[in-house]
Amino acid sequence: MTQWMREASLIAGQWVTADRWIDVDDPATGERIGRVPRCTGEQTAQAIAAAEQAMGPWAKRPAKERAGILRRYFDLILANQDALAALLTREQGKPLAEAKAEIAYAAGFIEWFAEEAKRIYGDVLPSHAADKRIVVLKQPIGVVAAITPWNFPAAMITRKIGPALAAGCGVVLKPASQTPFTALALGALAQEAGLPDGLLNVVTGSAAEIGDVLTSSQTVRKLSFTGSTDVGARLYAQSAPSIKKLSLELGGNAPFIVFDDADLEAAVVGAIASKFRNAGQTCVCANRIYAQAGIYDAFVEKLAAATAKLKVAPGTEAGSEIGPLIDDKAVAKVREHIDDALSGGARVVTGGQAHKLGGRFFEPTVLADVKPSMMISREETFGPVAPVFRFETEDEVIALANDTPFGLASYFYARDLGRVWRVAERIEAGIVGVNTGLISTELAPFGGVKLSGLGREGSRYGIDDYLEIKYVCMSV
Numbered sequence: 326m327t328q329w330m331r332e333a334s335l336i337a338g339q340w341v342t343a344d345r346w347i348d349v350d351d352p353a354t355g356e357r358i359g360r361v362p363r364c365t366g367e368q369t370a371q372a373i374a375a376a377e378q379a380m381g382p383w384a385k386r387p388a389k390e391r392a393g394i395l396r397r398y399f400d401l402i403l404a405n406q407d408a409l410a411a412l413l414t415r416e417q418g419k420p421l422a423e424a425k426a427e428i429a430y431a432a433g434f435i436e437w438f439a440e441e442a443k444r445i446y447g448d449v450l451p452s453h454a455a456d457k458r459i460v461v462l463k464q465p466i467g468v469v470a471a472i473t474p475w476n477f478p479a480a481m482i483t484r485k486i487g488p489a490l491a492a493g494c495g496v497v498l499k500p501a502s503q504t505p506f507t508a509l510a511l512g513a514l515a516q517e518a519g520l521p522d523g524l525l526n527v528v529t530g531s532a533a534e535i536g537d538v539l540t541s542s543q544t545v546r547k548l549s550f551t552g553s554t555d556v557g558a559r560l561y562a563q564s565a566p567s568i569k570k571l572s573l574e575l576g577g578n579a580p581f582i583v584f585d586d587a588d589l590e591a592a593v594v595g596a597i598a599s600k601f602r603n604a605g606q607t608c609v610c611a612n613r614i615y616a617q618a619g620i621y622d623a624f625v626e627k628l629a630a631a632t633a634k635l636k637v638a639p640g641t642e643a644g645s646e647i648g649p650l651i652d653d654k655a656v657a658k659v660r661e662h663i664d665d666a667l668s669g670g671a672r673v674v675t676g677g678q679a680h681k682l683g684g685r686f687f688e689p690t691v692l693a694d695v696k697p698s699m700m701i702s703r704e705e706t707f708g709p710v711a712p713v714f715r716f717e718t719e720d721e722v723i724a725l726a727n728d729t730p731f732g733l734a735s736y737f738y739a740r741d742l743g744r745v746w747r748v749a750e751r752i753e754a755g756i757v758g759v760n761t762g763l764i765s766t767e768l769a770p771f772g773g774v775k776l777s778g779l780g781r782e783g784s785r786y787g788i789d790d791y792l793e794i795k796y797v798c799m800s801v
């Protein structure tokens with residue numbers, strides 16, 4: 326399909342296979358695209374050893390040299406944007422325009438951290454004694470394990486490997502089994518860019534088997550994971566005996582609040598962008614939309630009208646805005662959430678059914694009269710359903726928005742400046758979008774609070790998790 330599609334894992338600079346394989350399908354058709362090796366625990370251990378060996382000389386290279394190689398990597402990703410996007414859409418299903426945007430976003434993390442490699446500053450601190458000097462060094466943390474999900478097969482990888490490589494670490498990456506080809510293509514491009522053999526390893530296979538080896542290894546000093554809260558919690562526990570540093574970017578349940586004084590047209594545009602990106606399969610997607618009583622009916626009507634216009638089609642078709650869901654389980658979860666809401670008194674304003682294209686396509690849906698007790702309010706739907714709740718006061722909606730164990734993204738539309746400050750400060754979330762439904766950029770710190778995780782990715786803060794601080798006390 327493209328020169329970058331590999332049916333092999335990348336370990337110690339070699340493309341390797343295994344006795345067992347995992348089939349990968351196209352979510353739009355269910356057809357098999359190809360297969361990737363189900364690597365063994367032993368192969369995972371080889372990848373860890375290769376990363377450790379490669380990172381010694383890599384970390385010693387001047388930051389400017391590391392930055393130069395990463396900059397070449399960025400250029401190569403962008404030069405191959407169309408081919409990578411086509412591969413991504415084939416295995417993940419999202420519309421080609423979104424896939425292209427994701428490749429640019431993914432490349433942006435490599436560019437940003439290539440630049441940050443040169444800014445890993447140490448420090449000299451005021452001393453406690455006349456004959457002592459306090460020097461602070463920042464050093465690479467060690468071998469990094471990265472475990473990534475299927476919903477952003479490129480960007481979730483580069484925002485982990487970008488800072489890791491920039492800091493001087495070696496990496497073992499385990500991509501999601503449903504979308505391994507984009508990851509392997511990123512591995513091939515890293516080789517092409519001149520990354521030393523073994524510095525970036527891409528190991529495909531059984532999550533539990535590879536995860537066990539990565540978490541139990543003493544050599545792996547840092548684990549960065551994006552995915553479900555259940556798996557994140559398991560990896561946290563498994564990493565405890567070896568006291569690894571963890572970054573966990575887990576599930577969300579984002580509130581999207583529209584106050585009476587909001588610009589309604591802008592709020593609809595923001596809600597569509599936030600809710601229906603990647604067919605709703607994003608951890609920062611609006612999951613609960615709260616509209617204040619005075620504008621509730623008008624907002625629901627406008628949102629439904631805009632939702633009904635979204636084009637559902639295979640991601641490869643021109644103009645596609647909503648592709649298929651990733652698998653049958655995802656479709657079943659959407660169905661279950663809608664049925665539960667309807668049985669509790671909610672009503673469908675638009676959509677509500679499997680799409681006539683069949684398979685994993687689902688109609689973009691708006692539900693009204695939704696209640697906080699419903700499943701759709703308590704759990705992340707991860708699908709194209711916008712449930713709209715009614716509220717009366719600012720205090721009430723803050724309480725509703727915060728009544729969740731999750732705290733990743735949140736959004737609200739309002740024009741009163743005092744309210745903007747109050748709400749932004751009171752919402753329990755790592756990210757707050759004010760009068761916007763799109764908050765993702767490599768320039769900002771991305772991450773959550775509560776069960777949504779630990780650590781921040783992107784921005785100048787994103788490299789800290791890949792560094793250790795060493796205090797050197799000098800007697801002069």
Ligand SMILES: NC(=O)C1=CN([C@@H]2O[C@H](COP(=O)(O)OP(=O)(O)OC[C@H]3O[C@@H](n4cnc5c(N)ncnc54)[C@H](OP(=O)(O)O)[C@@H]3O)[C@@H](O)[C@H]2O)C=CC1
Pocket residue numbers: 472473474475476499500501502503530531532533535536537551552553554556557559560574575576577607608705706707
């Ligand atoms: N925060 C986010 O961005 C995401 C949140 N989710 C949420 O999670 C739900 C389930 O999605 P799902 O794909 O099952 O997410 P998972 O958390 O199961 O998968 C994410 C990654 O973790 C790996 N993994 C799974 N089990 C283990 C394990 N025991 N040890 C090590 N690695 C493991 C997966 O590998 P493999 O693919 O081989 O199973 C994949 O690479 C979604 O419906 C959504 O609500 C999902 C994806 C992203």
Ligand SMILES: O=C(O)CCCC(=O)O
Pocket residue numbers: 476477480481551574606607608609765766771
């Ligand atoms: O669902 C996720 O974890 C990916 C978030 C994508 C983004 O960075 O916006």
